[in-house]
Amino acid sequence: MQCHSSEELEGLVEEARQLTVDGHVADYIPALAHANQDKLSVALYYPDGRCYSAGDTEENFTLQSISKVLTLALALMDRGEEYVFDHVGQEPTGDPFNSIAKLETNKPSKPLNPMINAGALAITHMIIGDTVEDRLERLLNFIRKLSGNPSINYNQIIAQSELKTGHLNRSLCYFMKQHGVIDEPVEDLMDLYTKQCAIEMNCLDLARIGCVLAMDGADPVSGEQIIPRDFARIAKTFMVTCGMYNASGEFAIKVGIPAKSGVAGGIMGSLPRTCGIGICGPSLDDKGNSIAGIRLLEMMSKKYSLSMF
């Protein structure tokens, strides 16, 4: 069954919103601590261009870890599948997203997948361009195209805040540099990565990107193949196995939609050949996923029979 009106979603948002009091906004990136914990928004984008939305849809949020799916697609387009997976693995870790543990125990030393911070940093390292600015501009243009929104940009305050305080990510970079996984100056990579994570949009933009991935990389309106089909498939597969960090297994059972979350509270859903979903609710559970966002997806999955399994 499909959704037929934004009013249908409104009721689900109000029910899920009650959970926001049970979570916390991320504050390890100081600028994220100012987010309003009760906000919740959702958009559902169908391939025929219909879009329904509810809640605080005008709120912008930063992509954070959701950006990892998009840099993966761009790195695959820049370098090809073989190169990418020579440097980054394909297996879930079961550890928190910023864990350094498996970097040391996994031999040869390479990050286990592109959705944990270590793997995402190695992927960002692969984006082609002469300078950090060129590489960022290529990524931004790619995301503008996917979202159909030419005004998308990054939030400078949030990028700066993470650049100043992201010493754990810096240590992942230094570890990988020692082992030859990356070879650029760590500060350049940190600069690009923090700007990538601070790319800002609303839930409607995010739902449209989810829909492009759902349609195997083709723009739902123009039909243009923005991401090669195989790379869109790889991105969605990682969303299933590692997209919700170390809660991915339970999420696959309860919701059954390929999805990627970020610590600003965003979740992008991408249900193959069906729809894209964009959600933002900054109050997070103990694994760093939007607490009300997950509940909302559970309710939507049941109501509209969205589980792919």
Ligand SMILES: NC(=O)CC[C@H](N)C(=O)O
């Ligand atoms: N889980 C996340 O959203 C993490 C992204 C964040 N920028 C970090 O590297 O810590």
